[in-house]
Amino acid sequence: xxxxxxxxxxxxxxxxxxxxxxxxxxxxxxxxxxxxxxxxxxxxxxxxxxxxxxxxxxxxxxxxxxxxxxxxxxxxxxxxxxxxxxxxxxxxxxxxxxxxxxxxxxxxxxxxxxxxxxxxxxxxxxxxxxxxxxxxxxxxxxxxxxxxxxxxxxxxxxxxxxxxxxxxxxxxxxxxxxxxxxxxxxxxxxxxxxxxxxxxxxxxxxxxxxxxxxxxxxxxxxxxxxxxxxxxxxxxxxxxxxxxxxxxxxxxxxxxxxxxxxxxxxxxxxxxxxxxxxxxxxxxxxxxxxxxxxxxxxxxxxxxxxxxxxxxxxxxxxxxxxxxxxxxxxxxxxxxxxxxxxxxxxxxxxxxxxxxxxxxxxxxxxxxxxxxxxx
Numbered sequence: 114x115x116x117x118x119x120x121x122x123x124x125x126x127x128x129x130x131x132x133x134x135x136x137x138x139x140x141x142x143x144x145x146x147x148x149x150x151x152x153x154x155x156x157x158x159x160x161x162x163x164x165x166x167x168x169x170x171x172x173x174x175x176x177x178x179x180x181x182x183x184x185x186x187x188x189x190x191x192x193x194x195x196x197x198x199x200x201x202x203x204x205x206x207x208x209x210x211x212x213x214x215x216x217x218x219x220x221x222x223x224x225x226x227x228x229x230x231x232x233x234x235x236x237x238x239x240x241x242x243x244x245x246x247x248x249x250x251x252x253x254x255x256x257x258x259x260x261x262x263x264x265x266x267x268x269x270x271x272x273x274x275x276x277x278x279x280x281x282x283x284x285x286x287x288x289x290x291x292x293x294x295x296x297x298x299x300x301x302x303x304x305x306x307x308x309x310x311x312x313x314x315x316x317x318x319x320x321x322x323x324x325x326x327x328x329x330x331x332x333x334x335x336x337x338x339x340x341x342x343x344x345x346x347x348x349x350x351x352x353x354x355x356x357x358x359x360x361x362x363x364x365x366x367x368x369x370x371x372x373x374x375x376x377x378x379x380x381x382x383x384x385x386x387x388x389x390x391x392x393x394x395x396x397x398x399x400x401x402x403x404x405x406x407x408x409x410x411x412x413x414x415x416x417x418x419x420x421x422x423x424x425x426x427x428x429x430x431x432x433x434x435x436x437x438x439x440x441x442x443x444x445x446x447x448x449x450x451x452x453x454x455x456x457x458x459x460x461x462x463x464x465x466x467x468x469x470x471x472x473x474x475x476x477x478x479x480x481x482x483x484x485x486x487x488x
Contacts, residue, residue: 164433166299170347171208172380172407172425174387176238176250177216179413180228182456183235194241197411200459204424204448206246209297212304213242213410214349214382215250215279218257219271220264228413230312231259236271243275248295251306251349253281254382257324258314265323281306281325281349289322292335294343300431303339307332308351309383327352329370336375344440345377345429353384353406356417358475360388360405369393372401377442378427379403386418389478390425390445402427402442410450411458421461421472424448446484447476462486 186192198205205211217232219239227233242250250272257265265282272279283289293304307325316323325331327350339346348371353364360368360381368379372393381388381404388406395401410422428444449461449472462469466488473485 162434165430167428167430168209168297168300168302169207169426169428170302170378171205171211171246172378172404172427173205173211173213173247173410174407174422175214175216175382175385175409175412176242177385177409177412177414178232178234178238180226181413182411183226183238185456186235186237192235192237194235194237195244197455197457198241198245200457200463201424201450202245204460208246208426210249210295210302211245211247212249212251212347212349212380213247214254214351214380214407215239215242215252215268216254216256216382216412218252218260218264218268220260220267221271224260224263224267227260232256233260233264236267239268239271239275239277243277247277249278249280249293249304251281251304251351251380251382252279253306253308253325253349254351255308255310255312257282257308258311258316262316262320262323278304280304281308283322286322289325292339292342294339300345300429301343302345302347302429303343304347304349305332305335305339306349306351327367329367332371333374336371340375344431344438345442346375347378347380348376349380349382351381351383353381353388355384356386356419357384358386358388358418364388364405368403368405372399372403376401377429377440380407380425381405382407385409385412385414387421387423387449387472387476389476389480390447390483391479400442402445409452411452411456413456415452420452421468422450422452422458423461423472423476424450444484445480447473448486449473449476460486462488 186194217234219236220233221236278293280293307327372395384406387408391403393401408422426446430441432439451461451464477483
């Protein structure tokens with residue numbers, strides 16, 4: 114018995130001495146074998162690792178191509194819109210994903226071009242957006258049905274041809290039920306789009322897929338389906354009062370509804386002028402960013418703030434830790450833009466620096482921390 118006790122004491126002393134020796138050794142971080150040996154002794158096997166990923170999204174407002182715009186783009190009998198966007202291409206291309214509101218359907222010359230009040234634009238508008246880095250367009254707006262189903266079919270075929278996704282207007286029910294998603298850096302985003310109306314024109318009863326209308330029941334179901342397929346949901350909404358610089362009651366109420374339904378980012382269009390950004394805190398403690406109106410990004414409208422738009426950028430972040438995933442929208446920034454007399458789009462700080470402070474203050478009204486360019 115005494116001999117066994119003595120052996121136990123010797124064993125404990127030996128183990129203790131070894132542990133003390135290991136813990137007292139200086140580990141050379143450049144020596145891989147030393148570092149691995151140290152980790153094997155000191156780390157627990159059940160430690161968790163924090164995994165993070167992120168992507169940036171850029172969003173621009175109305176692409177509203179009047180006849181005076183496409184007439185300026187004629188070169189040798191063809192349309193070339195690329196010079197009109199070349200001064201903002203870098204800002205659009207440096208985002209991981211870029212979305213635009215395509216207000217006028219690009220039905221092409223085969224059915225005849227047209228301007229206000231019934232728009233049809235050259236397909237080359239899409240080519241310029243593609244070259245500028247646009248990945249997806251929202252097609253649900255009050256002009257979607259201006260030139261009927263043929264214009265929509267022509268437009269969608271061209272979007273497909275040049276590799277730009279579309280949402281809000283579709284070729285069939287099957288097409289509509291396929292939620293548009295884009296994945297980058299391990300994050301997937303779903304894109305939905307809806308409009309308040311189509312200027313009194315309605316699609317045929319058997320073709321409701323031609324345009325998505327605002328319908329809370331439908332929108333909630335779409336968002337729920339989208340959340341099953343993607344980490345985040347971006348909802349474009351055509352709503353509000355034209356030329357009003359602040360959101361109306363309907364915009365405020367619908368945005369709150371969409372946020373509570375699960376939207377992560379809400380992009381507003383239709384007023385043709387900029388409206389301030391706002392965070393909505395949901396009941397489940399998510400922060401949802403709302404751009405009530407991104408204004409006209411590229412159009413033939415002038416004056417009364419209708420020639421000022423901008424580029425909204427946000428970061429989507431995903432964190433995974435101990436089996437739990439958190440997803441958030443962070444770091445919003447806004448770069449105001451200006452359309453000149455030749456319908457070229459410029460950063461406002463370069464084209465009209467004297468107007469920059471006023472526009473910055475307007476967009477920051479409800480988010481003072483919003484990042485904006487400074488003189």
